[in-house]
Amino acid sequence: xxxxxxxxxxxxxxxxxxxxxxxxxxxxxxxxxxxxxxxxxxxxxxxxxxxxxxxxxxxxxxxxxxxxxxxxxxxxxxxxxxxxxxxxxxxxxxxxxxxxxxxxxxxxxxxxxxxxxxxxxxxxxxxxxxxxxxxxxxxxxxxxxxxxxxxxxxxxxxxxxxxxxxxxxxxxxxxxxxxxxxxxxxxxxxxxxxxxxxxxxxxxxxxxxxxxxx
Amino acid sequence: xxxxxxxxxxxxxxxxxxxxxxxxxxxxxxxxxxxxxxxxxxxxxxxxxxxxxxxxxxxxxxxxxxxxxxxxxxxxxxxxxxxxxxxxxxxxxxxxxxxxxxxxxxxxxxxxxxxxxxxxxxxxxxxxxxxxxxxxxxxxxxxxxxxxxxxxxxxxxxxxxxxxxxxxxxxxxxxxxxxxxxxxxxxxxxxxxxxxxxxxxxxxxxxxxxxxxx
DNA sequence: TAACAGTGGAACGGATTGTTCCGCTCTGCT
DNA sequence: AGCAGAGCGGAACAATCCGTTCCACTGTTA
Numbered sequence: 001x002x003x004x005x006x007x008x009x010x011x012x013x014x015x016x017x018x019x020x021x022x023x024x025x026x027x028x029x030x031x032x033x034x035x036x037x038x039x040x041x042x043x044x045x046x047x048x049x050x051x052x053x054x055x056x057x058x059x060x061x062x063x064x065x066x067x068x069x070x071x072x073x074x075x076x077x078x079x080x081x082x083x084x085x086x087x088x089x090x091x092x093x094x095x096x097x098x099x100x101x102x103x104x105x106x107x108x109x110x111x112x113x114x115x116x117x118x119x120x121x122x123x124x125x126x127x128x129x130x131x132x133x134x135x136x137x138x139x140x141x142x143x144x145x146x147x148x149x150x151x152x153x154x155x156x157x158x159x160x161x162x163x164x165x166x167x168x169x170x171x172x173x174x175x176x177x178x179x180x181x182x183x184x185x186x187x188x189x190x191x192x193x194x195x196x197x198x199x200x201x202x203x204x205x206x207x208x209x210x211x212x213x214x
Numbered sequence: 215x216x217x218x219x220x221x222x223x224x225x226x227x228x229x230x231x232x233x234x235x236x237x238x239x240x241x242x243x244x245x246x247x248x249x250x251x252x253x254x255x256x257x258x259x260x261x262x263x264x265x266x267x268x269x270x271x272x273x274x275x276x277x278x279x280x281x282x283x284x285x286x287x288x289x290x291x292x293x294x295x296x297x298x299x300x301x302x303x304x305x306x307x308x309x310x311x312x313x314x315x316x317x318x319x320x321x322x323x324x325x326x327x328x329x330x331x332x333x334x335x336x337x338x339x340x341x342x343x344x345x346x347x348x349x350x351x352x353x354x355x356x357x358x359x360x361x362x363x364x365x366x367x368x369x370x371x372x373x374x375x376x377x378x379x380x381x382x383x384x385x386x387x388x389x390x391x392x393x394x395x396x397x398x399x400x401x402x403x404x405x406x407x408x409x410x411x412x413x414x415x416x417x418x419x420x421x422x423x424x425x426x427x428x
Numbered sequence: 429t430a431a432c433a434g435t436g437g438a439a440c441g442g443a444t445t446g447t448t449c450c451g452c453t454c455t456g457c458t
Numbered sequence: 459a460g461c462a463g464a465g466c467g468g469a470a471c472a473a474t475c476c477g478t479t480c481c482a483c484t485g486t487t488a
Contacts, residue, residue, distance in 0.1 A: 012486055016434060038476055049436035050478085060477065156378060156393050163377035164370060166419055174412035175419075179370050181410050186400030196395050198388035205380055205389075226455050230465065252445055263467035264447085274446065 022046045023053060027067055032106045035114065039063070061115040068115070071107025072124045075099060079131035088142035092135050093184060096157070100176050105162040109155075112209045146189045152201035157183050159206075236260045237267060238284075241277055246320045249328065253277070275329040282329070285321030286338045289313060293345035302356035306349050307398060310371070314390050319376040323369075326423045360403045366415035371397050373420075 026046035030037045039060050043050045057063040082095035099105070132151055139145040160183060161176045240260035244251045253274050257264045271277040296309035313319070346365055353359040374397060375390045 012434065012484090019434090039478090040476075043436095051435050051437080051480095054478075055434070153392075153396070156389065156396075159377045160374035160393060160397075163373045167422055171419070175370065175415060178367075178410050178412045178414070179374060181408070182367070182370075182400035183374075183396055184400070185404075185407060186396035186398070190399075190404060193399060194395070196392050198392045200392070201389060205385070208381055226453090226465070233465090253447090254445075257467095263465095265449095265466050265468080268447075269465070 019046070019048060019052055020056065023048065023056065024067075024070075027063055028107070031064065031067060031111065032103055035106075035110050064111055065115040065118065065121075068108055068111040069118070069121055069124070071104050071111070072121060072128060074102060075104050075108065075128050076124060076131060078102070078104070079128065079135060082135060083131065083138075088138040089144040092139035092142075092145070095135055096154075096180060096184070097177070099158065100161045100180050101173060103162065105158040109159070109206065109209055110162070144189055146187055146193065146196075148196045148200070149187050150200045152203065152206065153187065155201055155206040157187070233260070233262060233266055234270065237262065237270065238281075241281055242321070245278065245281060245325065246317055249320075249324050278325055279329040279332070279335075282322055282325040283332070283335055283338070285318050285325070286335060286342060288316060289318050289322065289342050290338060290345060292316070292318070293342065293349060296349060297345065297352075302352040303358040306353035306356075306359070309349055310368075310394060310398070311391070313372065314375045314394050315387060317376065319372040323373070323420065323423055324376070358403055360401055360407065360410075362410050362414070363401050364414045366417065366420065367401065369415055369420040371401075 023042070023046045027042045030042045030045050039053065040050060042063075043053055046052070053063070057066070078095055078098045082091045082098075085091035085094060129151075132154055136145070136149075136151045136154070140147065140149075157180075161179050164172060164176045164179050166172050166175065237256070237260045241256045244256045244259050253267065254264060256277075257267050260266070267277070271280070292309055292312045296305045296312075299305035299308060343365075346368055350359070350363075350365045350368065354361065354363075371394075375393050378386060378390045378393050380386050380389065
């Protein structure tokens with residue numbers, strides 16, 4: 001299976017191209033499960049040698065950064081998709097459901113601090129914040145979101161869902177959906193509800209992970 | 215400051231007795247923050263040498279086990295206290311608030327798997343389960359808890375609250391209270407609510423941590 | 429068939445950490 | 459007063475883990 005030159009690659013090249021995918025997928029799975037897993041675990045899971053990894057990424061930090069950036073882009077993409085939805089409340093809940101399903105939170109927040117971020121990531125993170133605010137504003141406008149909920153309550157909510165984790169991934173997804181349902185019910189407007197306690201979560205309070213830890 | 219013999223200990227003995235407390239407190243603080251912190255971190259935080267630790271505990275595992283067991287007993291004690299409360303719903307919410315404030319969840323579930331448990335811990339864990347069930351039953355009886363909530367939803371709830379963590383402990387407590395308020399609102403009965411999705415959390419699904427991991 | 433991209437995996441060096449050990453201090457008792 | 463030893467600090471040790479490098483090998487491409 002060889003071509004003299006050009007597009008459809010056979011044999012070795014194809015295998016290499018496929019490895020690009022396999023490795024990224026393995027890395028995602030492994031680091032989602034444990035943010036400080038050894039890099040060898042990724043190679044093992046991908047069914048490749050360590051060289052195959054180092055051929056593609058300068059080091060562990062590089063891999064983590066790319067993974068995290070991908071997650072961030074996914075978050076932005078889902079938010080943009082959601083903003084196309086005409087129904088304000090459905091846009092809000094649909095966005096959250098998709099972000100929770102994709103475990104974007106573990107990919108972004110939980111990986112932060114393990115690498116030095118790029119400028120572009122900073123820009124994307126800012127954009128993510130704006131989009132989230134827009135979604136929350138619309139949810140407020142719909143009257144279905146309780147008035148004392150703020151944008152940064154999303155951080156709490158996503159953290160809560162990401163914290164649910166059992167060995168089986170599919171079961172994890174189900175339980176997270178349940179958790180999300182409870183949280184959304186709790187964030188819904190009801191006639192005579194006690195206001196949420198304490199100063200609401202503020203801007204910088206969840207970014208502390210981004211400032212290098214270990 | 216010396217006594218010929220007897221009860222009020224002065225000097226060295228007193229210091230040692232005080233260290234018992236100081237060390238346990240330091241261990242609690244350190245391991246709550248990071249379940250796999252090095253044992254030296256505990257000594258440093260307590261302001262003592264490593265010897266002071268090894269004089270009291272056979273090893274790291276011993277310390278962790280004791281810490282976890284203490285947490286378990288605290289859980290049981292709070293549950294028993296709650297069951298004395300006449301108001302069913304107040305008993306339920308009060309229990310959760312105290313358990314969340316004391317961060318009992320991090321002390322028990324998050325430390326499990328780092329040591330081999332004793333039989334007594336097994337018994338206490340079982341008792342904890344019974345008490346929790348009693349509290350949930352009473353909450354159901356009060357009509358304030360949505361009918362499709364089950365005991366093991368408490369596991370989800372506690373996990374969600376324990377997941378909230380910022381550098382400042384007091385602020386962490388505030389944010390957890392807020393999270394708890396949202397979750398309790400979500401678990402409250404409302405006339406025409408969609409049922410919670412998915413198979414509800416079941417008995418063995420959160421005990422998986424107790425079966426040794428790393 | 430010669431060069432080489434792509435790879436597997438052993439090997440290395442540095443870092444981390446649980447535990448032991450030794451010497452010191454200060455107490456409690458005679 | 460003086461001694462035996464409880465209590466302690468912290469260096470030292472051994473084991474482990476992990477990121478990265480390196481080299482031999484394989485199949486492909488030209």
